[in-house]
Amino acid sequence: MAAWKQPLLAVDVVLVRFHPERGLEFGTSERAAEPARGEQALPGVLVRSDESLTDAASRAVGTKAGIADEAVRHLDQLHVFDTPGREDSTVESGRERSWSLAFLGVVDPAAATGEHVRWHSASGPALGLPFDHDDIVDFARQHIRARLWSDVAMTRALTGDSFSTRLGADLEAAATGVQPHASNFHRRLTGLADLERLDEKSPSGGRPAHVWKWRRP
């Protein structure tokens, strides 16, 4: 067995946040290096041998998007995308293979994300990102929809530790495309074991909505 020369493994992070006013958004940052230099793309780095994959994802968010570690509430491995002839096909041979392990990175919408990050509404059209990044975003979109409310860690990262019924319903609407009936949605939250209804209320133009708090950590 000869010496192995493999493509390098990169991690690319699909940044997501759920902003109370702006809704569900995907984040991109500007590429500093060729190829596609200057274009908006998913922040990514090559994985170093001394770090875990999740650490690499975290580093991508930090160094490429300039987002503080504390602002990243959740990191979730998605899928390895295997593309002939994508980035870093430096000089030669035209088409080099490349691997990208995609992560979902949920960001605190209250955190400042600086000028490096551009946020795009998830309800808009495809983002037109280079490489196969549009596919990756799409994969993430379906991942979110399939796991909302059932994957507590992910959902909690999107909503924050506590949230109003209103915000929850809007998140549901953003993820699935249909606004739930307010009444039924309230009952749905009631049924979730990890949620607790507080006595607080959250103003919203009419009758204030209840506030829900995730139990435990």
Place this chain on the structure above:
Amino acid sequence: MAAWKQPLLAVDVVLVRFHPERGLEFGTSERAAEPARGEQALPGVLVRSDESLTDAASRAVGTKAGIADEAVRHLDQLHVFDTPGREDSTVESGRERSWSLAFLGVVDPAAATGEHVRWHSASGPALGLPFDHDDIVDFARQHIRARLWSDVAMTRALTGDSFSTRLGADLEAAATGVQPHASNFHRRLTGLADLERLDEKSPSGGRPAHVWKWRRP
């Protein structure tokens, strides 16, 4: 940015088959190389730069387990396992990091798999495999349970192109741990759009069961 020296990316395949008599089984093969030489483990190879990840998985099944390509009905990417100090930590430094992209590989139970492969009942205890292979098998087990009947490609690979109600019910039982009510299970299959009930019957000691056929390819 200096030259990158990364761990090598391996693919490891969780072989699975659903044998009409023996039930759901996971397959292992004997390791030919250190570390853990001679032990049963998941077949895996280092990915080459000129092949896709799925091709690498396919090659692992072929070269390490000696299973013909045609016998592999389905290959599905699972997760990247990132383990400090696993295999191929050749000589030095004691603990090298290593990456393994796990695949689920569904094998035709009618195909001869030679002496290289050892099949273990999925209902038995943990297999006691080296590295984190037990964890990987467990991941695969949950993957199967979560997707049975909803993921047509995977389920079809397990059942074959056509199968009796009996076999389907046994598969369900093997995956979930509970034997479904025969009556309700029949109706469940009726409800699946991709399934068609044939007029054939399949003997089974009592009244013969119907045969179901997957539509399309």
Place this chain on the structure above:
DNA sequence: TCAAAAGTGTTATGATTACACCCATGT
């Protein structure tokens, strides 16, 4: 004709959806 196993009929139970109506707040 009896045992074994597959299906059908039917009902109970529970989740999901819809919608009428009442409640809590700001103006």
Place this chain on the structure above:
DNA sequence: ACATGGGTGTAATCATAACACTTTTGA
């Protein structure tokens, strides 16, 4: 008080589970 939205009550609908009972085979 009225507009705005949140929430409760309640009923219809649909899926799931349970179980009695019938059907089809082999012995």
